Amino acid sequence: MSTGFERDRSEFARGARAIIVLPDLGGSSRDADARLDETAGLAEAIGISVIERHHFRVRQAKPATMLGSGQVDALAEAVREGEAELVIFDAALTPVQQRNLETALECKVLDRTGLILEIFGERAATAEGRLQVELAHLDYQAGRLVRSWTHLERQRGGFGFLGGPGETQIEADRRMIRDRMARLRRELDQVAKTRTLHRERRQRAPWPVIALVGYTNAGKSTLFNRLTGSDVMAENLLFATLDPTLRQVPMPGTDKAILSDTVGFVSDLPTQLVAAFKATLEEVVSADLLIHVRDIAHPDTDAQRADVETVLEEIGVASPEITPRVEAWNKVDLLDEERRAAVLEEAARRDDVVAISAMSGEGVDALTETVGAKLTAGHRRYHIALPTADGAGAAWLHANGEVLDQWIEGETANYDVRMAPRDYERFIRRDA
Numbered sequence: 001m002s003t004g005f006e007r008d009r010s011e012f013a014r015g016a017r018a019i020i021v022l023p024d025l026g027g028s029s030r031d032a033d034a035r036l037d038e039t040a041g042l043a044e045a046i047g048i049s050v051i052e053r054h055h056f057r058v059r060q061a062k063p064a065t066m067l068g069s070g071q072v073d074a075l076a077e078a079v080r081e082g083e084a085e086l087v088i089f090d091a092a093l094t095p096v097q098q099r100n101l102e103t104a105l106e107c108k109v110l111d112r113t114g115l116i117l118e119i120f121g122e123r124a125a126t127a128e129g130r131l132q133v134e135l136a137h138l139d140y141q142a143g144r145l146v147r148s149w150t151h152l153e154r155q156r157g158g159f160g161f162l163g164g165p166g167e168t169q170i171e172a173d174r175r176m177i178r179d180r181m182a183r184l185r186r187e188l189d190q191v192a193k194t195r196t197l198h199r200e201r202r203q204r205a206p207w208p209v210i211a212l213v214g215y216t217n218a219g220k221s222t223l224f225n226r227l228t229g230s231d232v233m234a235e236n237l238l239f240a241t242l243d244p245t246l247r248q249v250p251m252p253g254t255d256k257a258i259l260s261d262t263v264g265f266v267s268d269l270p271t272q273l274v275a276a277f278k279a280t281l282e283e284v285v286s287a288d289l290l291i292h293v294r295d296i297a298h299p300d301t302d303a304q305r306a307d308v309e310t311v312l313e314e315i316g317v318a319s320p321e322i323t324p325r326v327e328a329w330n331k332v333d334l335l336d337e338e339r340r341a342a343v344l345e346e347a348a349r350r351d352d353v354v355a356i357s358a359m360s361g362e363g364v365d366a367l368t369e370t371v372g373a374k375l376t377a378g379h380r381r382y383h384i385a386l387p388t389a390d391g392a393g394a395a396w397l398h399a400n401g402e403v404l405d406q407w408i409e410g411e412t413a414n415y416d417v418r419m420a421p422r423d424y425e426r427f428i429r430r431d432a
C-alpha cells in the first residue's frame, strides 16, 4: 500500500544545487567552518551539489523564520542568483519555520533531521534498516503534519472551525500514517526477533565481539578494511555503513574475534533516530570491547568524542569498566610535527589509547596488540584434565583459550590454559 507519504527521492535528485546555512545562535564550542564542512559532506554524500555556504549570526531565533528578515532577504537573493533548488539549514527548524522559509526563499528547505533522514534512507542496506528509516521518517512527518495543520487553521482564524475544509483530509492522512507506522512496527518486531535468534546463535560461538564506533568520517570503514583485509566500502561515503558489517579477524590472545563496523555518529542526532536505530546498534550494546575511532586531526575532536559517548550512553552501552574501550586516535598522518609529537606522547602514556593512521597502516599492529591485551586482561591460568578420547573438549580449549602447556598421563590429557573465567565456567558446565 502506498500512503502517499513515502519519501520522494527524486526531490533531492543527484546534483541538486544547494546552499548550506548555519544559523549561529552563539554558545557553541564548535568551529563554524568545520560544522559547515560536516553538513556539506553529509549533503554531498547523497549526491547534492553544494554551491554556497552561509554563516549567519542570530542573536535570537525568530519563531517564524529562524533568521532575521534582512538575513532572509540576503538568502533569497543568493538562492535566485545561484539558481539553488534547495537550502539546507544546519539546525532544527520547526514545521512553521520550514514552511515560511520555503515561501520566502521560493525553494525547498531541509533541516538537519531531514537531511540525516535522507542519508539514512539512502544508506539503509538491510530490510531492518529500511523499515527503521521509514518509521523514523513517518514519525517526523506526522509531527509536521499535525503542527502545520494547527498553524494553517490559526491563519484562517479558525479555532472552533472543526469540520472545516482540509480537516477531513488531514485526519485521513494522519490515520494513514498511524496505520502504516503500526504495520512497520509489527514488521520490525518480526525482523528483530530473527536477528536476536541469529545473535544468540553467534553468542554461543566462543569469539568475542569488538565493535568499531566513532564520529562520522573518523575513519571506521578504513580501519575496518585494514583490520579485515577487505576493500569493500573504500569510498568516501558518509554513513557508508548504516548496517553493521561483521567480519572475523585474528586477535592476539584469542583464537579470533568478530569485528563489527557501525554507523557514524553525529552531533545532535535526532532523538527519534536514536530510538529507531537502537536495533542497528545492538551489536555495540552487546560487544565485549569497543574501539572508538577518533579523527584526532579534526578541530572539534574533543566535542566529537563527547557526542559519541553521549550516544553510547543513550543506547545503553555499559560504562568503560564493564565494556572496555580502546581509543584509536586516527589520521595522525595529517598532524603537523609539533602536534604529532604531543599526540604520540600522550597516547604512549595511556594504556587505552593508540595513535594510528588507518590510511597508512601506522600504529595498527599496536592497536591490535592493545585490543588483544584488553580482551584477555581478565584471563586466568587454569589446569584442566580431560580423558584423552575427548577430542571435542581439546579442540574447544584450543579455540577458546591460550594453551600454554599440554601433557599426557595414561588416559588423561592435561592442559595448562589461559582463558576468561567466563569461558572456564562454560567449559565446566559443558562437562557437568
Ligand SMILES: Nc1nc2c(ncn2[C@@H]2O[C@H](COP(=O)(O)OP(=O)(O)OP(=O)(O)O)[C@@H](O)[C@H]2O)c(=O)[nH]1
Residues within 6 Å of the ligand: 214, 215, 216, 217, 218, 219, 220, 221, 222, 223, 235, 236, 237, 238, 239, 240, 241, 262, 263, 264, 265, 330, 331, 332, 333, 334, 356, 357, 358, 359, 360
Ligand atoms: N589522511 C587520512 N585520512 C583518512 C584516514 N583514515 C580515514 N581517512 C579518510 O577519511 C575519510 C572517512 O573515512 P571512512 O573510513 O569512510 O570514515 P567512517 O568513520 O567509516 O565514516 P562514516 O561511514 O561516515 O561513519 C575518507 O576519505 C578516508 O580516506 C587516515 O588515517 N588518514
